[in-house]
Amino acid sequence: MRWSQTFIPTLKEVPADAEIVSHQLLLRAGLVRKLTGGLYTFLPMGLRALTKVANIIREEMDRAGAIEVSMPLLQPVDIWQASGRYETMRDALYKVKDRAQKEWALCPTAEEVITTLAANELSSYKQLPKNFYQVGTKFRDEIRPRFGLMRAKEFVMKDAYSFDTTDEGAMASYRKMYDAYTRIFARCGLRSFAVEADTGVIGGNHSHEFMIPAETGENDVVYCEACNYAANVEKATSALPPTAARELGAVVEKFATPGVVTIEALTKDPYKVAANRQIKTLVYIADSQPVLVLLRGDDQLNEAKFMARTGAVAARPATAEEIVPLLGARPGSLGAVVNVPKGVRVLADERLRGANDMTTGANEDGFHFRNVSMERDIQVTDWFDLRTVSAGEPCPKCAKPLKIRRAIEVGHVFKLGTKYSEKLNATFLDEKGQRAPAVMGCYGIGVTRTLQAVIEQGNDKDGILWPVSVAPYQVCLTPLVVTPGSAPMELAEKLHSELTAAGLEVILDDRDERPGVKFKDSELVGFPLRVGIGEKSLAKGEVEFKPRGGALEAVKVEDIAPKVIAWVRGELAKLR
């Protein structure tokens, strides 16, 4: 390919819209252009890199025994109603109406479609297991599109769905995908790691997310360097002991705390109640029902855990206007000792189990209770792990201190069980002629997000540092004189056909630009290898061999082609 023939609109300045490096480079290197928030046009270089990622995924999915299909992007809403996700996906689901005012959904993911297919086509254990995958556009009505391709309204996803006859079979399918994912990200040149994850609205009971460590990531990951425990904060636990029991005061005692509405204020004079001796009482509205949540004063509620434990579809903190008629006091004086209306669930965090000598709100503005015992004085409906883990707490597996870091989620594997197969009738007949729902798994990779993660992880002050496996072109030939018939141009053209014939992907910068411009552009776009051909070095029978991010090397003209070929193949081999 000739540079002048393709389209690589590079930008010298950082676009005002882009905050994080990968987003800036996506724009500056001419890989994509924004149509509007969350919607991007892929330009030739971006498309090539994206296709490379997609093809690596295809190869590994195929290797793992999955089979590629392509499902409709426009889906009937009735299957969404049948699965129950028409409700749970809610606003994230794009809906469109046709001329008859009938409603359709734009595919955000395809469990419903594939399960419908399975229901119709997979009827015998002899046909299982099967794992279907596709690579294609997905739509989500994101509340806030962000960071370029990282969180877009429309994005490319690889989604796969496995159907097994047994739970063990499903676990094996899961494991295969887990291993395939590990290979996929390694081949994309990414340092990735898997973490235990919350399953969210997709459902299921076993799940890992694949993470790329990056400060700009949207996830907090808790991990242990000693034993490899790693989990999304939404899921992470720690081995902190429950609150120590103390000698219990005689009875619950009410005391005045005028103006005290925070845990912090109660720790100060004249009260001096340590935060870890307070019970924090939160009121949430979960699926329209008020729920009290009790945590230790120094703990934070983990909303993901709250959602998971309660099975709520939607939850939010209650407003003061909702709380006052419910408990008789304003936030800051709430508690669960008295005045808890019948039927209102009281959820307590495990860390409060057995706690006594605690202080909590009296459900009366300006008053608190002391000498409170969880067991004796509070009617707890359910005990759950609801707190958010912080760095330094003991690892749940080996008790060494946990760490927390930010990361980008690029893939997610779920064991779904029979949630969808039951609702959408994806059953099969087993060896004994018994009908049973298929045991499913689903597996996603954000292809566009992975592409951006590659850039986020591989860049320097000059531009992108592509791994050869993902680079839009592997080699950039840079003749410094482009006059037809000139020695540099002739050699560049000869090398172009020679390298291309050897299966390499080569771009020839035939633009009549000054050397500085061509060098800067090739580094910005990030081609892994540049071969510089100038008249001076050519006079000595040499050309320049310059790996991106590496040192420049003078190479004899007759040696350059084999050297380039060997280099590219060598780099590629490292990523297998």
Place this chain on the structure above:
RNA sequence: CGGGACGUGGCUCAGCCUGGUAGAGCGCCUGGUUUGGGACCAGGAUGUCGCAGGUUCAAAUCCUGUCGUCCCGACCA
């Protein structure tokens, strides 16, 4: 949706506070000089200052509304 910031040529921004009818750099076009790290000189094109109201003799500038973008939070590949 809540909180914050910002909308001025293709891009990055100044001008706004203190109203007087729009500027710079980059990019683009023409000619010339250059030619190993984002060249130089000369000339040129490109703006209903996001949009709609209002105040005023006069609005990019002040006021109101609205739309859009970006950042923080809820959502997720």
